[in-house]
Amino acid sequence: MKKAFLVIYSSFILLSCGGSKSSSTIPANAPDWVQKTPLSSFNYVGIGMAPKTSSDYREKAQKMALTEISNSISVTVSSNNSLNVFQYDNTFNEFYRMNSMVSSASFIEGFDVVDNFEDKNYYYVYISLSKQKHESLKRARIRKALESSLFKFDYAKKMLEQKNFSEGIKQQIYALEDISEVLNEDLRFTENGIEKPYVSVLMNSIFSTFNQVEIVFPSKELNINHAKDRMEISIYPILANIQGEALGNFPLKSNYSWLPGQSQFWKTENSGVFGINLTRNFNKNTRERITTYVDVPTYVKSISQNNVVHKIFENYQPKKFELPINKTLPVFEVNFYAVDQTKRKITNLEEQLNSLLERDFFTKATTRNKPDFQIAIESKKVENLAVNGKTSIKLESKIVITNKAKQIIYQETIHNLIGIGNTLELAEQDAVNSLFDKIKIVYYNPIIQSML
Known part of the structure; x- marks a missing residue:
C-alpha cells in the first residue's frame, strides 16, 4: 500500500488586545x-x-x-x-x-x-x-499524556509478542487516545538508544498490525452453475486471523462487483470465522468477485469514544481479500417456427437469436451438451388482407421457455405483428421479421432473466 504523508498545519488565531469597549453600555464609574x-x-x-x-x-x-x-x-x-x-x-x-x-x-x-x-x-x-x-502547565500536560501513552504502547507490544492481537490492537488505540489532544506537538521518545518521533512510530505500529490481518476463504474460487445450483449460496467458513491466531468478534465488510456502491457488514464468531450468504445475482457476467476486509472505523469506534481517533481511521484503507466467482450460464436450444403450426423452422431467425444468446455467454446445445432450457417461438395468423396487389397479414406469436423437467418458466404472447408483401409468403416473412425485432427490443432481457 502506498503511503501518503501528512503534515498537520494549524494557523495562528490572534485577536487584537487593547480594543475599546462600546461606550453605550459602559457606566461612567466603571474601572x-x-x-x-x-x-x-x-x-x-x-x-x-x-x-x-x-x-x-x-x-x-x-x-x-x-x-x-x-x-x-x-x-x-x-x-x-x-x-x-x-x-x-x-x-x-x-x-x-x-x-x-x-x-x-x-x-x-x-x-x-x-x-x-x-x-x-x-x-x-x-x-x-x-x-x-x-x-x-502545558508542558506538564504533554509530558503526562506521553508517559501514559508510552506505558500502553509498551503493553501493546508485549501483547502482540504473545500473539494476543485483539488486546494488542486495543492498547495501541488507547495509546493513541492518550495523545490525541497533543498530536500537534513534536513528541519524541527513545527506543533502543535512538530518539524517534513517537506519533509516527505509534501510527505505523497500528497500521502494521491491521495489515497483518488475513481473511481466508474456504476455496480459491467459487464456481456457480446457474442451471443447477440453488438460488441461495452460503460461503462458510471464512476465517479472519493474524499469524494463524483467530480474531473473534471482529467487524468485517464485504463488497460485491455486481452491486457497486453497496456493502454488507459481518462480525466473526469467537472462533474467528464468519459466513457470507449470497442471493443469486441475475446478470450475464461470467466473472465476478467478492472483496472482504476489516471494517477498521467500526472496530476503532468499539474501542474508543475519542473523535480525533475516529477521524484518523475514517479514510484508512486496509488490505483487501478477494474471492473470484466463475459463473457458468445455462445451455439453451431455440426452435423458431413458421406460421399456423406448419412446424417449418425459420433457420435464419434461429441463428440470429442463437448469436445473441452466445454473445451473452449462454451455451448452444449440441448432441453431447443437452439443453437446460428450450425456447420455442410459434406464430399463428389472425388476419389476412389483399389490397391493390399487396398482401397484409397480422400475426400473434407465443414465446414459451421450458426447463429439463418440461416446466414452463417463461411465456409471453405478442399481438398485432403486421407484415406486408407482394405475396402471402413475403408478407409472412415481413411479419416474422417484425416479431424478431420486437423480441430483441422488448422481450430479450426477460428471456435472459428467466434462465438465470
Whole structure:
C-alpha cells in the first residue's frame, strides 16, 4: 500500500488586545479595564461581560473572558512534526486544526480573577493568565499524556509478542487516545538508544498490525452453475486471523462487483470465522468477485469514544481479500417456427437469436451438451388482407421457455405483428421479421432473466 504523508498545519488565531469597549453600555464609574482591555507582555488578559438577566450571569461572563484568552493563545504546530499515516486529505487537516483550537480553550487553567465590576444591568470580570505558568502547565500536560501513552504502547507490544492481537490492537488505540489532544506537538521518545518521533512510530505500529490481518476463504474460487445450483449460496467458513491466531468478534465488510456502491457488514464468531450468504445475482457476467476486509472505523469506534481517533481511521484503507466467482450460464436450444403450426423452422431467425444468446455467454446445445432450457417461438395468423396487389397479414406469436423437467418458466404472447408483401409468403416473412425485432427490443432481457 502506498503511503501518503501528512503534515498537520494549524494557523495562528490572534485577536487584537487593547480594543475599546462600546461606550453605550459602559457606566461612567466603571474601572479603566472595563473600557479598554489592558495590555501585558507577561500575561494573557480576558475581559468578560454578561447581562444580569439570568442567574448564571457570573459564569457566562467568566466563560467569555476565558474565550478571549484562548483566542490569544496561538496553537503553534511544529513544522517538523508529521504523522506518518495513510491516505489523509484536507478534511482531516481542517478537522484537527479546529480540534486543536477547541482543546487549547478547554485546557486553560491556573488563571486569576483580578477584578470584577457590576451595575444594575451588567456584570464584568477581569481574568489574567501568566504566560509562563500556562506554558509550564502545558508542558506538564504533554509530558503526562506521553508517559501514559508510552506505558500502553509498551503493553501493546508485549501483547502482540504473545500473539494476543485483539488486546494488542486495543492498547495501541488507547495509546493513541492518550495523545490525541497533543498530536500537534513534536513528541519524541527513545527506543533502543535512538530518539524517534513517537506519533509516527505509534501510527505505523497500528497500521502494521491491521495489515497483518488475513481473511481466508474456504476455496480459491467459487464456481456457480446457474442451471443447477440453488438460488441461495452460503460461503462458510471464512476465517479472519493474524499469524494463524483467530480474531473473534471482529467487524468485517464485504463488497460485491455486481452491486457497486453497496456493502454488507459481518462480525466473526469467537472462533474467528464468519459466513457470507449470497442471493443469486441475475446478470450475464461470467466473472465476478467478492472483496472482504476489516471494517477498521467500526472496530476503532468499539474501542474508543475519542473523535480525533475516529477521524484518523475514517479514510484508512486496509488490505483487501478477494474471492473470484466463475459463473457458468445455462445451455439453451431455440426452435423458431413458421406460421399456423406448419412446424417449418425459420433457420435464419434461429441463428440470429442463437448469436445473441452466445454473445451473452449462454451455451448452444449440441448432441453431447443437452439443453437446460428450450425456447420455442410459434406464430399463428389472425388476419389476412389483399389490397391493390399487396398482401397484409397480422400475426400473434407465443414465446414459451421450458426447463429439463418440461416446466414452463417463461411465456409471453405478442399481438398485432403486421407484415406486408407482394405475396402471402413475403408478407409472412415481413411479419416474422417484425416479431424478431420486437423480441430483441422488448422481450430479450426477460428471456435472459428467466434462465438465470
